[in-house]
Amino acid sequence: MSIGTSHNIYDKLGVKRIVNAASWRTIMGGSLMPPAVIEAMAQAAQSFVDVDDLNARAGETIARLTGAEAGLVTAGSAAGMLLEAAACMAGTDPAKVNRLPDTKGMKNEIIIHRAHRVTYDRSFRGAGATLVEIGNTHSTHEWELEDAITDNTAAVAYVFGPPPGGALPLPMVVEIAHSRDVPVVVDAAAMLPPPENLTRYLDMGADMVSFSGGKGILGPQSTGVLCGRADLIQAAVANGAPNQGVGRVAKVCKEEIVGLVTALEIFVDTDHDAKNAHWSNVSENLADKIDDIPGLTGKYIQAIPELDAFESATARVFVFRDHNYSGPSESEIEALLKDGDPPIYVFSADHSNGIALSPVCLVDGDDDIIVERLKEIMSNAS
Ligand SMILES: *Cc1c(COP(=O)(O)O)cnc(C)c1O
Numbered sequence: 001m002s003i004g005t006s007h008n009i010y011d012k013l014g015v016k017r018i019v020n021a022a023s024w025r026t027i028m029g030g031s032l033m034p035p036a037v038i039e040a041m042a043q044a045a046q047s048f049v050d051v052d053d054l055n056a057r058a059g060e061t062i063a064r065l066t067g068a069e070a071g072l073v074t075a076g077s078a079a080g081m082l083l084e085a086a087a088c089m090a091g092t093d094p095a096k097v098n099r100l101p102d103t104k105g106m107k108n109e110i111i112i113h114r115a116h117r118v119t120y121d122r123s124f125r126g127a128g129a130t131l132v133e134i135g136n137t138h139s140t141h142e143w144e145l146e147d148a149i150t151d152n153t154a155a156v157a158y159v160f161g162p163p164p165g166g167a168l169p170l171p172m173v174v175e176i177a178h179s180r181d182v183p184v185v186v187d188a189a190a191m192l193p194p195p196e197n198l199t200r201y202l203d204m205g206a207d208m209v210s211f212s213g214g215k216g217i218l219g220p221q222s223t224g225v226l227c228g229r230a231d232l233i234q235a236a237v238a239n240g241a242p243n244q245g246v247g248r249v250a251k252v253c254k255e256e257i258v259g260l261v262t263a264l265e266i267f268v269d270t271d272h273d274a275k276n277a278h279w280s281n282v283s284e285n286l287a288d289k290i291d292d293i294p295g296l297t298g299k300y301i302q303a304i305p306e307l308d309a310f311e312s313a314t315a316r317v318f319v320f321r322d323h324n325y326s327g328p329s330e331s332e333i334e335a336l337l338k339d340g341d342p343p344i345y346v347f348s349a350d351h352s353n354g355i356a357l358s359p360v361c362l363v364d365g366d367d368d369i370i371v372e373r374l375k376e377i378m379s380n381a382s
Helices: 008-013 035-044 051-066 077-090 094-099 119-126 142-148 170-179 197-203 230-239 254-269 272-291 330-339 366-381
Strands: 019-021 070-074 109-113 130-134 153-159 184-187 208-212 224-228 296-301 316-321 344-346 348-350 354-357
Touching (some): 019 366, 035 254, 051 197, 051 224, 051 254, 070 230, 070 254, 077 094, 077 119, 077 184, 077 208, 077 224, 077 230, 094 230, 119 130, 130 142, 142 170, 153 170, 170 184, 208 230, 224 230, 272 316, 330 344, 330 348, 330 354, 344 354
Parallel strands (some): 019 344, 109 130, 109 153, 153 184, 184 208
Antiparallel strands (some): 070 224, 296 316, 316 354, 348 354
8 A cells, every 4th residue: 555545543543534635734634745755754763863953954955945045944834934033033142032922122013914814924923023914905005014114123924825916016025125124024835836936935035935844845744944044044043943942832853854855855856747737637537527416517727827826826626516406505515525434625615616626635546535425415415
């Protein structure tokens, strides 16, 4: 059995394997790591090393692959956001590092677009920062950013993931922030693939960028990539594990550091066109089979090469109920899929957009399980 489908340990623990048509999500176990990553982690587990030394070497690899001055393996993109905030507020000053999350005597405001508010932005606040919102969900004006920057501004945050459109473009934010000597810190957790995004935000002038290691990079679930300006990465190190800063709660073990670096090397060497072609193929077949189920329409949506939109980076399948249909609603179908054995988790389900399925975490045979279950649900419904 391949690593992707082996689940003996979960049988032993009494935990069900799930069919993941949702994509790389923490609640579903992140990603399935390539065997070479697991092998590297097993090797890393066999010796003690100086973690500062390992962090420095891993950081050099991240710097090389992202084009940044420096890099750091974090405990996930949310941990990266905490370190971004801590680095911009406390720097490497030992007294300030020690004082966080109490920000007395420090610049402690982080400006964020209303359109960029995500549940993860509490990571900035976790370091002690106060968020200052600009704009609304649909639009933001340049003057709103200019007006929000004060002597108390530690950084401007920029979050990729929410639908683009309501926020100022990153290069414009960088221009305004830099003209006032304020750094711009980015959360791009789920923006890989496409691999172009690994270097893109730094090229646009961002000072620090945070990615998840356990999503499209296919590294350990509890890792992330932080890259950017050397002085800020040094400050992130000062505020994180193994040092005793506010980021000490988000430590990464030696096996994970090695796993992330190995996964990142594999990620940049991957033939992403071939991978996209595979996902398109899987999606097209799945959509065709779903389309044959009475009461449902299956639609294949190809990946759109729109680098800023997380939603369209890979192919998708959308399932719609027929017009004269009287069976369970989208959210009821979602619940029924989740309730079965194995549970099937979908990307999203809502009345206007149908049920969206992502191919990126499906393993061989999952498509048939999904089709059979949808058939079952639909036949019980009529
Ligand atoms: C997934 C995600 C995060 C959190 O990333 P972790 O690596 O799980 O910590 C943060 N921000 C956005 C937009 C995300 O999609």
